[in-house]
Amino acid sequence: MTTLGQIALWLALLVAAWGTVVGFLGGIHRRPELIQSAKRATYALCALLTAAALALLVALLRHDFNVAYVASYTSRDLPTVYTISAFYGGQAGSLLFWAFVLSIFAAAAQWLTPRRYEHLMPYVAGVTSAVTLFFVTVTAIAANPFERLPFTPPDGNGLNPQLQNPGMVMHPPMLYLGYISITIPFAFAVAALVSRRLDTGWLHAIRRWTLLSWTFLSIGITLGMWWAYVELGWGGYWAWDPVENASFLPWLTMTAFLHSVMIQEKRGMLKKWNVTLIGLSFVLSIFGTFITRSGIISSVHSFTQSSVGYYFLAFLVLTIAAFGWLLWTRLPDLRSEAQLESALSREASFYFNNLLLVGMAFSVLWGTLFPILSEWIQGTKVTVGPPFFNQVNIPIGLALLALTGVGPLIAWRKASPQNLKRQFAAPVAAGAITAVLLLAMRFGDFYAGVALSLAAFVVGTIVQEFARGIAARHRLHGEGYALAFARLVARNRRRYGGYIVHLAIVIYFVAFSGMAFKTEMEASLRPGEQATLRSPYGHVYTFTHLGVSQYDAMNRWVTAASVEVARDGKRIGVMTSEKRQHFTCTLPVEPCPAALRRPSFEPSTEAGIRSTLREDIYIVYAGSVEGTEEAVYRFTINPLVWWVWFGGFVLVVGGLVVMWPGGGPTRASLRRALPGYQVSLAGRGVDAD
Amino acid sequence: MAQARVKFLVSAVLVAGAVGYLMATGVKETGVYFLTPTELADRVAADPSFRNVGVKLGARVVHGSIRRDVATQTITFEVTDGKHTFPVVYRGLAPDTFTDDVDVVVEGRLAPDGTFHATTLLAKCGSRYESVPKA
Numbered sequence: 001m002t003t004l005g006q007i008a009l010w011l012a013l014l015v016a017a018w019g020t021v022v023g024f025l026g027g028i029h030r031r032p033e034l035i036q037s038a039k040r041a042t043y044a045l046c047a048l049l050t051a052a053a054l055a056l057l058v059a060l061l062r063h064d065f066n067v068a069y070v071a072s073y074t075s076r077d078l079p080t081v082y083t084i085s086a087f088y089g090g091q092a093g094s095l096l097f098w099a100f101v102l103s104i105f106a107a108a109a110q111w112l113t114p115r116r117y118e119h120l121m122p123y124v125a126g127v128t129s130a131v132t133l134f135f136v137t138v139t140a141i142a143a144n145p146f147e148r149l150p151f152t153p154p155d156g157n158g159l160n161p162q163l164q165n166p167g168m169v170m171h172p173p174m175l176y177l178g179y180i181s182i183t184i185p186f187a188f189a190v191a192a193l194v195s196r197r198l199d200t201g202w203l204h205a206i207r208r209w210t211l212l213s214w215t216f217l218s219i220g221i222t223l224g225m226w227w228a229y230v231e232l233g234w235g236g237y238w239a240w241d242p243v244e245n246a247s248f249l250p251w252l253t254m255t256a257f258l259h260s261v262m263i264q265e266k267r268g269m270l271k272k273w274n275v276t277l278i279g280l281s282f283v284l285s286i287f288g289t290f291i292t293r294s295g296i297i298s299s300v301h302s303f304t305q306s307s308v309g310y311y312f313l314a315f316l317v318l319t320i321a322a323f324g325w326l327l328w329t330r331l332p333d334l335r336s337e338a339q340l341e342s343a344l345s346r347e348a349s350f351y352f353n354n355l356l357l358v359g360m361a362f363s364v365l366w367g368t369l370f371p372i373l374s375e376w377i378q379g380t381k382v383t384v385g386p387p388f389f390n391q392v393n394i395p396i397g398l399a400l401l402a403l404t405g406v407g408p409l410i411a412w413r414k415a416s417p418q419n420l421k422r423q424f425a426a427p428v429a430a431g432a433i434t435a436v437l438l439l440a441m442r443f444g445d446f447y448a449g450v451a452l453s454l455a456a457f458v459v460g461t462i463v464q465e466f467a468r469g470i471a472a473r474h475r476l477h478g479e480g481y482a483l484a485f486a487r488l489v490a491r492n493r494r495r496y497g498g499y500i501v502h503l504a505i506v507i508y509f510v511a512f513s514g515m516a517f518k519t520e521m522e523a524s525l526r527p528g529e530q531a532t533l534r535s536p537y538g539h540v541y542t543f544t545h546l547g548v549s550q551y552d553a554m555n556r557w558v559t560a561a562s563v564e565v566a567r568d569g570k571r572i573g574v575m576t577s578e579k580r581q582h583f584t585c586t587l588p589v590e591p592c593p594a595a596l597r598r599p600s601f602e603p604s605t606e607a608g609i610r611s612t613l614r615e616d617i618y619i620v621y622a623g624s625v626e627g628t629e630e631a632v633y634r635f636t637i638n639p640l641v642w643w644v645w646f647g648g649f650v651l652v653v654g655g656l657v658v659m660w661p662g663g664g665p666t667r668a669s670l671r672r673a674l675p676g677y678q679v680s681l682a683g684r685g686v687d688a689d
Numbered sequence: 690m691a692q693a694r695v696k697f698l699v700s701a702v703l704v705a706g707a708v709g710y711l712m713a714t715g716v717k718e719t720g721v722y723f724l725t726p727t728e729l730a731d732r733v734a735a736d737p738s739f740r741n742v743g744v745k746l747g748a749r750v751v752h753g754s755i756r757r758d759v760a761t762q763t764i765t766f767e768v769t770d771g772k773h774t775f776p777v778v779y780r781g782l783a784p785d786t787f788t789d790d791v792d793v794v795v796e797g798r799l800a801p802d803g804t805f806h807a808t809t810l811l812a813k814c815g816s817r818y819e820s821v822p823k824a
Contacts, residue, residue, distance in 0.1 A: 233785075340697050348697075355701055359708035366712060371723060381723035383745055388719040392711040522782065524760060579785075602786045622782040625759040632759055634782055 002067055002146040005055030009140050012048040012099070015041050016133035023126025027195065038125040039110050045132055046107035053100040056093060056145050060086055066152040069093060069145040075158035075584055077555040085169040086159050088176065091308060092145035097173070098289070099135035101180045102128065109184050109209070117205045123191030124184075131183050138311045154587070158555070161582045161604040167227035175220030175247055179285040181213035182250060186282035189275050190323070193330045200265055203274070208659055210261075210278075214254045215655035221247050222648035233605040233620045235520060235636040237644060240389040245368045246288035249361050253281040256357040259350045259407075266412065267347060268337030272327070273354070275334065279323045284361075286316055291368075342414035349407040356400050363392045394447050398454060401509055404502050405431075405458035408465060426464050431457030448513035455506045462499045462506075469496070493657050500654030507647035514615075514640025522622075525563075526630045535615060535637045542566040543619070546574065548629045552591075557581045561621035561631045565610070577621035577633070578606040616641045721745050721796065726773035733799060745796045746775065746805060752789045764810075768793060775799070779807040787812040 019041030026034030056069070060083050065071040073086040073093070088097040106128035110121060139145070162168070185206040192202035224244065225237035238244060257277040260270050290312035340347050366373075367384045374382040409423040434456035435449070443449045466485070469492075473484035489496040517536035525531060525545035533541045546562040559579045565572050581603045585592035608619040618636040625632075722744040724732070729746060732739045748768035755766040764779045777795055787793065787810065795807035 339694060341693055343696065343700070351697065352700070352704065355704045356708075359704060363708060363712050363715075367715075370716065370720070374720075380728075382716075382720045383723045384716055384720050388715040391715045391719065392708070395711060396708065522762060524762060602788065605785055620782070623759065630759070632762060632782065 001055045001058045001062075002064070002148065005052045005059070005146045006144075008048045008052040008055065009096075009136060009144075009146070012045055012052065012103075013133065013136045013140055015044050015048060016129045016136055019045060019129030020126050020133055023122050023124075023129055024194070027122035027126065027191070035122045038122050038129070041129060042103075042106050042110050042125045045129065046103040049096075049100040049103040049132075049136075052096060053087075056096060057084070057087060059146075060084065063156070065154070065156050066148050067145075068147045068149050071149060071153050071156040073156070073159055075156040075555070077585075078156075078159055079164075081169060082159050082164050085163070085172075088172050089159055089163055090145075092139065092143035092147075094172070094176070095135055095139045095143055095308070096145055098176060098180060099132055099139060101177060102132050102135065102183055105181055105184055106132065106187075109187070113205055117201060119195060119197060120188060120191040120202060120205065123194050124187040127187035127190045128183060131187075134311075134315050138308060142308050142311055155584060158582065158584055158600050160601055161556070161580060162231050165227060165231050167223050167230065171220060171223035171227050174216055174223055178213045178215075178217030178220050178247075179250065179288055181209060181216060182254070182278075182281050182285045184209045185213070185278050189278040190326065193275065193326045196330065196333050198271065198330070198333045200268075203261055203265060206278075207261075210254060210258060211655060211659050214251070214258060215652060215659070217247065217251045217254065218651050218655070219648065221251060222644070222651075226645060229641070230607065230609060231604075233607045235518070235607075235618050235620070235634070235638065236515065237641070240367070240386045242368050243288075243292050245364050245389075246284075246291040249365060250281045250284040250288060252357050252361040252364070253277050253284060256354045256361075257281065260354050263347050263350050269339070269347065270351075270354075271334040271336060272331065275327060277354075277358075279327070283316060283320055283323075286312065286319065290316060344410065344415040344420070346407060346410050346412045349403055349410055353400060353403045353407065356396050356403070360393055360396045360400075363396070364389065367392070397509070398447070398450055401451065401454045401458060401506070404505060405454065405461040408499065408502070409461055423464075427457050427460030430460030445513070445516040448516040451509050451513040455510050458502060458506050462503055465499055466496070489657060493660060497654050497657030497659075500657055501651055502654075504647045504651035504654055507643050507650060511640045511643035511647060514643070515638065517639045518636065520634060520636040522632070522634045524625070524630060524632045526628075531633070531635060533635050533637060536639050537614060539567050540569075541617065541635070541637065542569070543633070543635055545631055545633070548624055548631055555582055555584070557583060557597075559621075559624070561624070561633070563608075563619060563633070565617060573610070575608040575610055575617065575619050577608040577619045579621060579623065580604050580606060611642050613642055615639045723747060723794075726768065726770045726775055729775070729799065730773045740799045740801065743796065743798055745794055746777075746807075747792065747794045748775070749792055750787075750789055755787075755789065757783075768795065768805075775803070775805045777805045777807050779810045781808075781810070783810055784812045 019038055022034045022041065023038035025031070026036075026038050059067045059070050060074060061080070063070065063074065063076055069090060069092050070086075073090045074083050078086070086093065088094040106125070109124060109128070113121065113124075188202045188206045188209075192198050221244075224247065228234075228239070228244075229237040254277075257274060260277065261274055263270050264274050290309065340351065342348065367388050371381050371383045374380065405427060409427065411419045431453045435453035438449045438452060443452075466488070469488040470481055470484045473479050473488055474481060477484070477487075479487065519533060519536060521531065521533050523531040523543075525543075527545055527547045529545055531543045533543070535541060542565070544564040544566070546564055548559060548561045550557070550559050552558070557580070559581075560576050561578075562574050562576045564574050582600050583592070583597040584600045586596045586598055605620055605622075608617075608621075610617040616636075616638040618638055620634045620636075622632040622634060624630060722742065724744050724746055726746065726748050729744060746768065748770050751767040751769050751774060755764065757764050762780055762782070764781075764783055765776065766779075767774050767776050769775075779795065779797075791812050794811040795805060796809040797805055797807035799805050
């Protein structure tokens, strides 16, 4: 099977090179046979890389340990779902996964894009083929998952236990889908630039793609938080780790794009900016992969250092140079059709939203690269950690939250005083009342207090928008309130789906501000001994150490410590935290006798978590005093964590509402754009025939 | 029209300035030197007051030097870069990956007696996601 995979991989390399050349040549010289060939190359790439992916999957499932990749990341006793997830668990496999998924997206883009964007498609094929070419080259030369060993080990090394977690099955592919799908909007941007067809057409063509990648990125980041929270055992979900930051960067620039693109559609402004944001998002998604794969910045996530990093660096530099040059030569075509008129307008609020989002992205990038930058400039490495990122990003984040409330309320062009009064009265009152209540309660944290007040303001905005929309439908069409709600959302999915996403963002902010009240303690307890901890809500938790037990479970040796938890003297249950030592058997015997066991990996910790809407009890067992049942624990109370996951759910719902097929560009915007299409289609028709 | 343009340019500069200010003060207030044992030894030799500056020390755990006192949750060990070795005292929970010969990053201060008092301990393992170095 791996031979088939190898062949498919090398053929894909040739086809990708061909697709790149004929895509651009066909587009520039308008040669129908080349254009057709570029399209076919995209489909052929998809078929070849699907074959390669299947070949690796079969090797994994058959436990073909002669294949180095299979031996490195799986073992016989690894549950099937993790054997499949090992596909993208290691370097070589994840690169193949990338190329494979990109080829699917590229084929889908060719297949699904309406005919009116035909003039862009050869360049799109050229760009997607070029990016695929890069990934296939790295896979084939630097990190080939089909490489065989000179011998066949009886069993593989197994997958790192920290990756044996449901969150880790879903987190990498979701993040990758986000990263990879940005390639499609990027390809359209390049196509529009090369062909100088810079009307809003290409923006309509990529609308769903940008939303899709944004939603995947959001899911990927949230699942990453969940994995870090349940699996890494340090009691939080976001540590400003370089790899986390790398996934956050394209999310920020994509968020900026999703807003600023509306200004281009409505007013024909910010054209350069929008193209730049797409280019930036693509570069940052490659940068994210680079950070993860190169180990250039030390991180809990980084994989072993390897030559793959140099390929990525070269590709990044090349992409930035080529895109920058293309943009530079096309600047005259990207002139603005209108200008910002008033600071009290929706354009202005989007403009500030963009400045802040990109400013945030810049600060995160700066902080992430600071160890490298400071070493270059000063000769001494200086690192910045979570305090830096919090200090910089919390104020920016709060300003963004405020704009989330302002943007939807304020009129396009220039808001009148009446407009402001009518729109802002209720939401501002909601925010102000919340602020006063928090002050009266002597709320303990300034930033969290501001966040909650702004959250109330934004929720006020959203509720008011829905209420007015529903009331209007009820009045005009005589619909019941439930029907009016359903129709309101269904008829204006982009707008109301967007509000649902805003609601999700508010939920995230509320959840994040809960972490300001995180309390924790460490204690060493003999069986029967107690530790008490006061929760931020004023409850007193009592943890009674029950004892430590040891047992075998599948491929691991488990040491479990249990505590009985009581709140304000009332027993609420027993919680257990485990230390797991995974082992492999030196001979394929079942069950494995103790003498043949060989520990694999470092021990991993399984935190005990009890989650409620108000707070999580988070217990980590850190080890026992030699030979006794005296256990060392860390007890943590994390307020409002559940809401992070719920925010993720709401966000996906909102994203789906906006993306659901059938909406398309609104009739008004199509009418505006139509003359451009007619001219270009007629022009193409003459040439093509 | 032109006036509005100027207004927006000024506000962009203000936003950029605010972000820049946040970043500059952030680095100044939270930036921490990341040094190897040799660099730390050199700096302290050149300027003894450097002891009071909190630093991160990146080095390898000396084989067999780890002593754990679970009752007081104190861990003592030695770190080295081959040239200089520092004894380290750390009170708290060590990460799972913390064992002999791993690369660690400890953050803290160098006490007058030459012991490094760490407040955080991070263990990095080159084989974090790959169980054995590839042949």
